[in-house]
Amino acid sequence: MQKVITLSMGNGGLENRELLKKFVFRHLGNSFLKDAEDGTVLGEIENLVFTTDSFTINPIFFKGGDIGKLSVAGACNDLAMMGSEPKFLSLSFIIEEGFSLRDFERILRSMKKELSVNGAVVVTGDTKVVPKGACDKIYINVSAIGNRLANFSQKNIKEGDKVLLSGDIARHGATIFASREGIELENEIESDCRSLWPIVKALIDEKIFVKALRDATRGGVAAVLNEWAKDENLCFEIEEAKVNISLEVKGICEILGFEPFVLANEGTFVCVVDRKDEKRTLEILKSFNENASIIGEVTKEYMGRVILKTEWKTRRFLDMPSGEILPRIC
Amino acid sequence: MQKVITLSMGNGGLENRELLKKFVFRHLGNSFLKDAEDGTVLGEIENLVFTTDSFTINPIFFKGGDIGKLSVAGACNDLAMMGSEPKFLSLSFIIEEGFSLRDFERILRSMKKELSVNGAVVVTGDTKVVPKGACDKIYINVSAIGNRLANFSQKNIKEGDKVLLSGDIARHGATIFASREGIELENEIESDCRSLWPIVKALIDEKIFVKALRDATRGGVAAVLNEWAKDENLCFEIEEAKVNISLEVKGICEILGFEPFVLANEGTFVCVVDRKDEKRTLEILKSFNENASIIGEVTKEYMGRVILKTEWKTRRFLDMPSGEILPRIC
Numbered sequence: 286m287q288k289v290i291t292l293s294m295g296n297g298g299l300e301n302r303e304l305l306k307k308f309v310f311r312h313l314g315n316s317f318l319k320d321a322e323d324g325t326v327l328g329e330i331e332n333l334v335f336t337t338d339s340f341t342i343n344p345i346f347f348k349g350g351d352i353g354k355l356s357v358a359g360a361c362n363d364l365a366m367m368g369s370e371p372k373f374l375s376l377s378f379i380i381e382e383g384f385s386l387r388d389f390e391r392i393l394r395s396m397k398k399e400l401s402v403n404g405a406v407v408v409t410g411d412t413k414v415v416p417k418g419a420c421d422k423i424y425i426n427v428s429a430i431g432n433r434l435a436n437f438s439q440k441n442i443k444e445g446d447k448v449l450l451s452g453d454i455a456r457h458g459a460t461i462f463a464s465r466e467g468i469e470l471e472n473e474i475e476s477d478c479r480s481l482w483p484i485v486k487a488l489i490d491e492k493i494f495v496k497a498l499r500d501a502t503r504g505g506v507a508a509v510l511n512e513w514a515k516d517e518n519l520c521f522e523i524e525e526a527k528v529n530i531s532l533e534v535k536g537i538c539e540i541l542g543f544e545p546f547v548l549a550n551e552g553t554f555v556c557v558v559d560r561k562d563e564k565r566t567l568e569i570l571k572s573f574n575e576n577a578s579i580i581g582e583v584t585k586e587y588m589g590r591v592i593l594k595t596e597w598k599t600r601r602f603l604d605m606p607s608g609e610i611l612p613r614i615c
Numbered sequence: 616m617q618k619v620i621t622l623s624m625g626n627g628g629l630e631n632r633e634l635l636k637k638f639v640f641r642h643l644g645n646s647f648l649k650d651a652e653d654g655t656v657l658g659e660i661e662n663l664v665f666t667t668d669s670f671t672i673n674p675i676f677f678k679g680g681d682i683g684k685l686s687v688a689g690a691c692n693d694l695a696m697m698g699s700e701p702k703f704l705s706l707s708f709i710i711e712e713g714f715s716l717r718d719f720e721r722i723l724r725s726m727k728k729e730l731s732v733n734g735a736v737v738v739t740g741d742t743k744v745v746p747k748g749a750c751d752k753i754y755i756n757v758s759a760i761g762n763r764l765a766n767f768s769q770k771n772i773k774e775g776d777k778v779l780l781s782g783d784i785a786r787h788g789a790t791i792f793a794s795r796e797g798i799e800l801e802n803e804i805e806s807d808c809r810s811l812w813p814i815v816k817a818l819i820d821e822k823i824f825v826k827a828l829r830d831a832t833r834g835g836v837a838a839v840l841n842e843w844a845k846d847e848n849l850c851f852e853i854e855e856a857k858v859n860i861s862l863e864v865k866g867i868c869e870i871l872g873f874e875p876f877v878l879a880n881e882g883t884f885v886c887v888v889d890r891k892d893e894k895r896t897l898e899i900l901k902s903f904n905e906n907a908s909i910i911g912e913v914t915k916e917y918m919g920r921v922i923l924k925t926e927w928k929t930r931r932f933l934d935m936p937s938g939e940i941l942p943r944i945c
Contacts, residue, residue, distance in 0.1 A: 291939070292939040292942045293937065293938050293939045293940075295833075295942065296833060296834060296936060296937070296938070296939060296940050296942075297832060297833025297834030297838050297879075297936070298833075298834040298837075298838050298877075298935055298936035298937050298938075298940070299935050299936065299937035300937060300938075301833075301834075322696070322697060322768070322769065322829070323666060323692075323693040323694070323696040323697055323829065323830070324664045324665055324666030324693050324694055324696075324697050324699070324759075324761070325664065325665050325666070326662070326663070326664050326697070326763060327663040327664065327665055328661075328662065328663060329659070329660070329661050329662070329663065330659070330660055330663055331658075331659050332656070332658065332659070333656070333657040333658060333659065333660055333663070333760075334654045334655065334656050334657065335654055335655050335657055335703060335705060335738060335739050335760060336653060336654030336655070336705070336739050337705035337706070337707045337739055337740060337741050337756065337758055338707065338741050339707040339708075339709050339741050339743050339756055340743075341709055341743050341745050341749070341750075343749075362653075363653035363654050364653070364654055366652070366653040366654075367652060367653055367654050367656070369654070373665060375665060375666070375667035375758045376667070377667045377668065377669040377756050377758075378669075379669050379671055379709075379754060382942075408665060409665050409666050409667055410667060411667050411668050411669050413669050413670075413671050413943075413945075414942065415671050415751070415942060415943055416942055416943070418748065418751075419671070419673075419750065419751045419943070420671075420749065420750050420751075420754075421745070421748075421749045421750075424709060424750075424754070426667070426669060426707050426756040426758070428667055428705045428707075428756070428758030429654075430663075430665060430760070431654070433656060438652070439652065499652070499653065500653070502627060503625075503626060503627025503628075503631075504626060504627030504628040504631075507628075508627050508628050547628075549627075605628055605629045606626060606627070606628035606629065607623065607626070607628050607629035607630060608623050608626070608628075608630075609621070609622040609623045609626060610623075610626050610627075610628070612622045612625065612626075612712075612744065612745060612746055613743075613745055613746070613749070615743075
């Protein structure tokens with residue numbers, strides 16, 4: 286077999302079957318994939334949650350992860366944010382002719398590892414190979430089916446609730462930026478790319494009444510808080526000093542003139558709980574990441590808006606991000 | 616709003632929400648999409664079947680369909696081929712910056728129409744916008760969940776069974792080819808792009824014991840028959856004269872030196888039934904498409920192979936397609 290992906294490997298014929306057998310099934314194989322025909326029979330699922338995500342990130346390998354880890358973690362995180370245990374994933378590749386099979390294998394290995402963190406399996410898939418110039422290296426769609434164990438919903442948020450972050454922010458966005466711009470730092474930063482189901486499971490197991498949970502991906506923490514504020518007609522008041530941001534990320538934001546609140550995260554969530562649960566929630570979050578913190582609370586001061594209380598005791602609105610922030614971050 | 620898709624429309628922020636609201640939700644909206652957060656809660660599904668397909672077809676608009684119709688029909692057809700009623704679809708776009716919003720809307724309208732043919736709804740989605748040159752216009756992933764009503768499986772095929780086609784073959788492949796090469800024909804050909812669930816439902820309602828069913832997409836009829844022959848260690852004997860191929864398709868195949876058996880179809884299936892069911896099956900198929908026919912039978916003459924009996928009474932093997940046939944056919 287050649288060392289790069291060829292157009293014939295996406296032809297639905299002989300070479301296509303070989304690619305699946307020698308690469309995809311070898312790394313990700315299981316009894317569902319073995320028996321799959323045009324689709325896969327999964328039988329009965331009780332509290333089904335369904336989500337989809339396409340990943341077009343550039344570069345495909347970055348500090349802290351790669352497109353394989355990101356795609357499995359990203360889709361599973363969407364389920365986790367709904368209180369759902371990730372179970373069954375579909376996997377669809379669009380690959381540029383000439384893509385290295387070694388890199389393809391490296392991506393599959395990452396996926397396998399991340400699947401095991403989530404306890405999920407790939408049960409059906411698709412592979413398209415397009416001519417050079419019709420995509421940039423490799424794009425991956427993961428659609429995922431989960432089993433809902435807890436009913437988190439932003440509709441439960443009310444005045445007086447507390448807002449927490451599961452870690453320091455903006456690492457994914459800053460890492461991708463630094464890598465693309467060739468910025469060299471004394472202390473390298475790493476993406477926060479991570480599967481969040483283990484943390485969510487701990488919250489459920491500890492019977493924390495989580496009201497709303499959202500991983501702060503594209504649009505960052507600013508997008509999550511603004512969406513909740515607008516959708517539920519509430520005000521979020523956030524203390525800037527309580528939001529952890531690493532020195533390296535701060536440095537990159539200064540160089541580039543970016544607000545860390547709008548930069549993407551890929552393994553950090555915002556969480557709203559009742560005031561009485563804030564301490565226990567923080568303890569659980571800190572057992573996974575010591576940078577977790579309580580960052581603010583829900584009020585009714587400016588309905589539909591997010592207020593940032595700065596370190597100098599001034600107050601300003603944190604708006605919904607707009608414009609072109611950073612394409613191909615995920 | 617601008618008349619083309621901009622990078623900011625994929626930013627997870629304001630413009631992203633506008634694009635969804637003004638276009639996607641307006642055409643495809645339903646109560647599931649309305650309540651979707653990171654994913655969508657679907658509740659209990661009994662006999663769940665799951666499938667995924669990415670569409671990268673070029674050109675995106677062609678005689679008989681477009682990438683929108685194709686992506687909904689294609690994913691739903693995968694379910695139909697498993698005896699499953701299409702129910703819930705996820706929809707993930709990768710769009711090139713500068714893509715026309717009018718074309719985007721045309722695609723959404725096609726999708727809506729095709730969804731209604733299947734009785735399916737889009738319940739969750741994702742949109743990525745990539746810079747110019749990072750994809751060719753628009754790629755669409757559809758993952759789909761169905762409810763299995765009948766247990767078709769190639770494992771049921773046995774010696775003596777009859778093989779049928781639901782229509783004439785190779786129309787999709789020939790149409791895309793003619794369009795890309797700018798071949799002008801006296802009588803224009805049209806892709807067979809079509810949702811197959813209504814036909815499958817009729818077979819199930821009429822209590823036909825369908826053994827195996829497969830839409831002959833990439834790799835064509837040759838790929839389907841060879842896969843079954845190899846997987847189940849049986850021989851398929853096909854009479855070439857019984858396979859309907861339009862004169863226009865024959866013409867294009869002659870110009871290009873192609874075998875119609877390896878060209879893609881997007882709304883035509885191969886079907887295996889018990890000998891006693893062949894006539895009733897043919898009647899049902901003909902009520903949808905008069906070009907349906909009984910094309911051969913299952914034997915044990917050359918295990919794992921497909922034999923083509925030509926119109927001149929000679930016999931030859933029809934092999935699994937290999938090599939680069941026609942990239943971006945779907």
